[in-house]
């Protein structure tokens with residue numbers, strides 16, 4: 001069978017990873033500006049000061065998206081461009097940039113899907129405690145109000161936060177990402193709670209400030225559990241493990257998704273985390289559980305799970321086996337079944353349609369002697385993952401869209417510019433854009449309505 005008729009074919013990027021222009025037109029410093037200036041934090045001390053210079057080259061980039069035939073483009077807004085210190089009067093030039101970008105996309109027939117927070121918090125807010133400060137709820141709400149008032153007449157698809165496990169896990173717990181903190185687990189649970197409340201406040205502000213109906217979500221991520229066989233026992237073991245919240249990490253999907261969808265934290269986690277739990281009131285939970293309209297999910301990799309003799313989940317030893325194909329980032333083991341199980345498990349548990357807000361493959365692509373960028377691995381990766389998504393839609397699992405990560409090579413956080421995810425190659429010395437083979441493959445695929453697999 002084929003993909004549903006109105007399936008959204010998109011690609012994504014995020015402000016700090018592509019915009020550059022870090023100190024232009026009144027933009028304030030973000031936690032990533034500060035973190036990436038610290039020697040040793042980022043591969044070869046790269047930073048996002050210039051990145052893909054999308055701030056100045058957005059017209060050319062929209063032209064590429066139009067050539068690609070994108071139906072939708074997922075972008076994020078740089079909060080410090082809009083409110084340089086995170087609170088107070090908006091910066092007119094920052095808002096004007098996003099105004100132009102949104103208009104340009106709409107003129108090109110591309111629907112903007114906007115994420116409010118993709119990790120670049122204004123540094124001034126971090127200095128006031130960042131997510132550990134409960135005032136974050138109102139700071140974020142005010143920011144969402146400003147954005148809704150300015151873009152809400154044209155933008156109808158929103159995500160509040162991108163990948164909370166990375167924000168709190170890598171940023172506040174493991175110290176690998178900005179702001180580089182290594183806080184006790186209890187503090188991370190408190191920050192997570194404030195983040196979820198800020199999400200709720202953001203949803204309220206977007207609904208109140210945008211004109212007409214809007215579709216809102218939060219982009220989750222986790223690591224997929226893939227049943228080792230399709231026996232009922234393995235499937236149930238994988239499902240149970242997928243939604244368990246007992247590990248003392250920030251990666252438990254149900255920890256983030258259940259409060260939004262069910263209005264309470266998962267009982268297994270509340271029990272396991274015991275005294276580390278923050279104080280949670282009924283009013284907090286009510287705020288968090290604002291109605292959302294779809295599940296947004298960033299899906300990359302996962303591992304196989306089987307049921308042991310007692311039916312408990314057991315991760316298969318050795319993951320996928322020595323030498324399993326992967327991207328240049330070590331965590332990106334290729335697991336083509338991942339989106340199928342992610343969509344099936346989540347749609348069943350949460351009862352909403354799911355959009356893959358990110359999925360992509362990284363490599364060390366370069367321009368070949370013939371002037372082209374040949375990236376057969378990426379094409380193969382996309383074809384495999386898209387087949388799994390088609391299997392889901394064939395079986396009636398409600399998947400509504402797919403955003404390839406990323407439209408172009410960009411600043412891959414702590415890995416700098418080393419790993420390339422783009423459909424478009426970027427030469428960071430000259431800013432020359434070269435569409436890769438995968439760009440043309442995806443273009444033909446979109447033209448065929450997803451039939452060409």
Ligand code: IFM
Pocket residue numbers: 014017163298358405412413
């Ligand atoms: O580049 C990131 C993106 O910012 C968030 N999701 C994962 C991508 C690849 O690591």
